[in-house]
Amino acid sequence: MNLQQKLLFYKYQGTGNDFVLIDNRNDFFSKNDTRLIKFLCDRRFGIGADGLILLENDKVSDFKMIYYNSDGNQSTMCGNGGRCIVAFAKLLDIIDSKTVFSAIDGLHHAAINGSVVSLQMIDVHEINSRRKHFFLNTGSPHHVQIVSNLDTLAVHQEGAKIRYGIYGEEGSNINFVDQVDSETFNIRTYERGVEGETLSCGTGVTAVALAMHKNNNTKSDKVNIVTRGGKLQVTFTLENNSYTNVRLIGEATLVFKGEIRC
Incomplete structure (x- = not known):
């Protein structure tokens, strides 16, 4: 883009x-x-965001989602970003109450009712259990670890240690979990690309729900997840040891619309 060109943007959360x-x-x-x-995502010199999302035309679906982390690099699927782009497409009159859109991990079905978006995530056929954690891919790679000190845990330091120490430069997102009741879990997430803790991570929420079900921490196929930014629900079907019809459900809202010179 040319220097000092005005860019129209929308901020969602x-x-x-x-x-x-x-x-x-x-x-x-x-x-x-x-x-x-990176500039647009910068919270001091730009707009400020965990990531940037482009909505583009697509030949096989209603629209295409292209997602970038705040470090400026294109990344894997973002669940909360997927819910936000559905709300954005509704605002632009591209869709009505249901949609199918294309993302880096394939086609996603979604429905929107008011501010609540139900987003179908990819099927998960494998959850790797380790001595102290689980690893699975829900559109992005996720490490899930149960802890007893979630409120006071130094998520940035511990998350970075695991992200680089176990998974190397390519990395993984790191989720720390404690259980509230038979259907509810609290989580905190260190996100690669952001390289720090975010208030919520959609693919991480999904990973935690499935890992906790796999580990028999919950018997429910409707799991409530409490993030630092609010509550989400994950529903799914277990078929032949695979998790199908996985849905991430929660609010996605417009914060503001504006122009920025860049």
Whole structure:
């Protein structure tokens, strides 16, 4: 983009996980400009967000979602971002109450009712159990670990230690969990790409719900997850040791609309 060009953007949040959304159906945005994307996500010099999302035309679905972490690099699927882009598509009159859209991990079905978005996530066929944690991919890679000191845990330090120490440069998102009751869990998440704790992570919430079910911490197929940014629900069906019809459900709301010179 040219220096000092005005960029129209929309700021959305889903349980405190916040995103800059841009309508790129005219394909004007410089998608390989890591510096620009990092600037727009910067909380002091730019708009401020955990990530940036482009909405684009797609030949096989209602629209395409392209997601970037706040470090400026394109990343894997973002569940809360997926819910926010559905709300954005509704605002732009691209969809009504139901949609199918394309993301980096394939097609996603979703429904929107008011501010609540129900987003179908990918099926999960494998959950790797380790001595102290679980590992699975819910569109993005996730480490899930039960802890007893969640409120006081130094998530940034401990998350970074595991993210690099176990998973190397490619990394993984790191989720710390404690159980509230038979259907409810508290979580805190360190996100790669953001390289710090976020208030919520949709694929992380999904990973925690499935891992806790796999480990018999819950028998329910409707799991409530409490993040630092709010409450989400994950529903699913267990078929032949695979988790199918996985849905991430919660509010996604417009914060503000604006223009920025960049």
